[in-house]
Amino acid sequence: MTRSPLHDEHVALGATLTQFAGWQMPVRYAGDVAEHRAVRTAAGLFDISHMGQIAVRGADAAAALDFSVVSGMARLAIGRAKYTMLCTADGGIVDDLIVYRRDWDHFIVVANAANVGTVTEELSERCEPFDVAVENITHEVSLQAIQGPKAVDIVTEMCELGGDDVRALKNYTWCTALLRGDVHAMVARTGYTGEDGFELFVTPQDAVEVWRLALTTGVPYGLMPCGLSARDTLRLEAGMPLYGQELSLSTTPYTAGLGWVVQTGAAKELVRPGLNGAVAFTDERIERGDFVGSQALAAAKETHDAWAADPASAPHDARVLVGLVGQARRAARPGYAVMVNDVEVGVVTSGAPSPTLLVPVAMALVHPTARAVGTVVQVDVRGRRESMTVSALPFYSRAS
Amino acid sequence: MSSVPADLLYSAEHEWVSGDVEPGSVVTVGITEHAAKALGDVVFVELPSVGDKVSAGQVCGEIESSKAVSELYSPVSGTITAVNEALSDEPAAINDEPYEGGWIFKVEVSEDIELLDADAYADHIA
Structure with missing residues (x-):
């Protein structure tokens, strides 16, 4: 421990x-x-x-990360950070990450505590062909x-x-x-x-x-x-996914409604400084190169677009992430079955009584036919069904 | 350390019982400070109803916190004679004063049962 x-x-x-x-x-x-x-x-x-930190350093750091994660990293300015994901070649989510660009050749990757070992290994493997060092610095x-x-x-x-x-x-x-x-x-x-x-x-x-x-x-x-308990209800109200609950190897970013993290278009990229040390973006927008999972994710996007256009066409086990708001007091908890007309259509991934909204809120992976805001579903809460309404995420947005 | 008042009896499921546990007598039931701390801030209590018959060790309600939900067991057998309606508006009383304002229900006991004394319960949660 x-x-x-x-x-x-x-x-x-x-x-x-x-x-x-x-x-x-x-x-x-x-x-x-x-x-x-x-x-x-x-x-x-x-x-x-407890959050994992991994340093990625070296002349090829940007190119190596660009190849390894689903968002463009060569286009990230020094001083910026990016929410992204590490996916398998099949498009499954290995972890969700925040990547901070410290310098043109230096990034810090923040990973979930439970995944830092896997992410370090996976990044090391993917970065092998590049001039870069990957190091787990969690304990530093x-x-x-x-x-x-x-x-x-x-x-x-x-x-x-x-x-x-x-x-x-x-x-x-x-x-x-x-x-x-x-x-x-x-x-x-x-x-x-x-x-x-x-x-x-x-x-x-x-x-x-x-x-x-x-x-x-x-x-x-x-x-x-x-503590972690407040952290969990705060992120749930904010509609933020938690790895192991909303996100897993069997979900893609599109399942979780986070397809925007996958970047495939062209952008100006930061180039390594010349002898004068000046760092600058390219004048031209550069097409993003291949990255791990790119083909599977392109297919997943097509599939999800088709389900959105015609939910009934989706296979029985198709799933998308939705928010649920309870009509009564008992809260849905992870693992509880979601039903429509006595047919199981999905499962709750996170749920708690919302301390801000004073109603039960939950996130659930459901069949696309049950995703429309306003759909009433039943959640099996320890043997008794509670009605919940599909609701837009996030449940809570701060006044801006 | 959680307080374990010496004048109460306890169940292994972390309920406390106040009063004489003998047929015909009415006892008051709540959950212990140890249990309340483990649950976190209680936000909802599903109470049994007055008149419900309960059996020792049987589920008769639920206690929900933001982090977890716990079933509420009756530590004795008998008939519910009162429930603490104030918990509907102030469920936090279970955390703030588990042995007083946080009481949950009263039961008219129908049969004898052996419960833990304070020392035995303190050992149980040690």
Whole structure:
């Protein structure tokens, strides 16, 4: 069992700990609902040191990643991040990832805790023909997230240098900052809660200092330390998939309604700097080369387009991801059967009572004939059926 | 550590019982602080109905938190004489005061049953 560098902090805060993907992590501190609401109204601090990090470095790093994942990476500007997926040649999802471009020849890939070993191996194999090194650096990084409408004020105030840069970050960009106490951090405007927020990459040696700085700075703003339970209900309300529930080797990005991550068109790409060191995009848009899964994903797109046009034409076992909102109080949970007219049409992948909306919400993989918003389905909740209505995702969007 | 009041009796399924467990007597039932902590914030309780016949160890309701759902067992056999309707609006009472405002139902006991005392329950959850 791996312990976070913040383990003693969690114990001191009275956290309930749980085992998650080989890590002992906080499931809650004060209470799931209070933590959830703190993120929606003020801010929450999450230890997500269990998330996997993989460094991809070398002259061919961009080309190697471009070949390995479903989104174009050579076109990603330094300072930007991209949500993407690693798929098999059959189009099945190995993991969903956020890739941060640190330099023209340096990327950081953030993977799910349970998948970091597989992703490292798979990337290493795919990158073999390229001049690049792939390294699992999970244990050299502590990742902490500060999420919520007050996150920008809190993280800015935590900065000794770079606060203005942090405030100016757009979604899915990052910068470096010097935090109070001379701690270097990579600060990214990314998260998994549906709120504005930041993820801070620091060394394990600095983790405790950063955690305490976030608490002392954030508590006056209403920040609470938050556990995995609040993280799960926050991401569910935001309609964000979780690997192992909505995403798996037997689903493609199109199954999950995330076909937009697959990039096949042309774009301007970053070129390696010349002797003067200047980095620039190409003048011309460059066609994206082949990547692992490209053929299967093109076919999957066609299939899903056909199902969308004529749902009844889809085979019995065809599935697409939908949102469900309960009409009564009992919540659907993962694994529960979804029925229409006594016929099983799918299965719940995630579900909980929504702390923000105060109704049960769920995500489910269902047959395309049951996907239309407003469709009423029955979910078998421990032997008794509950009516739920197909609803657009996300269930919750922050005011912008 | 979770509190385990000495004056209550307990079931292995983490219910507490207050009162004399003997035929004809009415006892109050709730879930222990240990169980409430393991569930997380309770957001919904499905209560039994007054007049329901319950058997020891039988499911008679559900307790749902954001993270999990747990079946509610009756620790004794008998007839439900009251349920804590306040939990419909304030299910968090189960977390905040599991042994007082968080009580769940009352049963008129129909038969003797052996339950755990506080020491035995404390060992059970250790």
